[in-house]
Amino acid sequence: GDSVTQMEGPVTLSEEAFLTINCTYTATGYPSLFWYVQYPGEGLQLLLKATKADDKGSNKGFEATYRKETTSFHLEKGSVQVSDSAVYFCALTSSGGSYIPTFGRGTSLIVHP
C-alpha cells in the first residue's frame, strides 16, 4: 500500500537557519503530494502541493519539488523564523482508488531566537 516516511523530529534550529525536512513516499501510479502545517492546538492547513513530477510547490518561503526518480518531496526554507515553529506533515493521494490521503507521522520544528 501507499506510505509516507518523514524524518524524525524534533528539528531544532536558530532563527535564519536553512531548513530541510525530508519526505519520501511509496505509491502506485502518479500520486499528488502535499505538505501541511499544524500550529499548536490547531488543525492542519495546507502549506503547498505538487500534482505531477518535477512540479515545485511554494508558499510563504517554503518550497518542495516532486522528484519521481527519488520518490521524494523534501520541504525547504532558506531562512526560518520563530513563527515557523510547528509540526509539518507530508502526505500523498494516489491517482487511482479511493483518494484517501496517506500522511507521514509529522516532524516537529522548533526555531529559537
Added chain:
Amino acid sequence: DGGITQSPKYLFRKEGQNVTLSCEQNLNHDAMYWYRQDPGQGLRLIYYSQIVNDFQKGDIAEGYSVSREKKESFPLTVTSAQKNPTAFYLCASSPLGGRNEQYFGPGTRLTVT
C-alpha cells in the same frame, strides 16, 4: 467565509458516556473525514464519507460511529466502547479527486475521566 467548523473546542465527559462531536462545512465538498491525533503522533483515520448517506470505516473505527444525513454535516459519536477516547479529534473535508487537498477544522480536544 467558507470553511469547516468543529464544536466544541474542548469537551469533558465521564467514562461510560457517549459523546457526539460536531463537524460542519460550507465548502460544498463531497468528502468528509474524521481523524484522531494523540500527543506526538500522526493522524489516524476513523471514518470517511464521500457521499451523503454513505460512509466507510477507516483504520481505527472501533468504538466510534458516524452519520452523513446532509452534505454539510458529519458528526462523530465516541461511544463508551472506545477504550481510550481521550484525544484530539480533527474533521476534514475535500472535493473528490486525488489532486485536491483537505481542509481541516480547528479540532476538538476530548477528555474522558
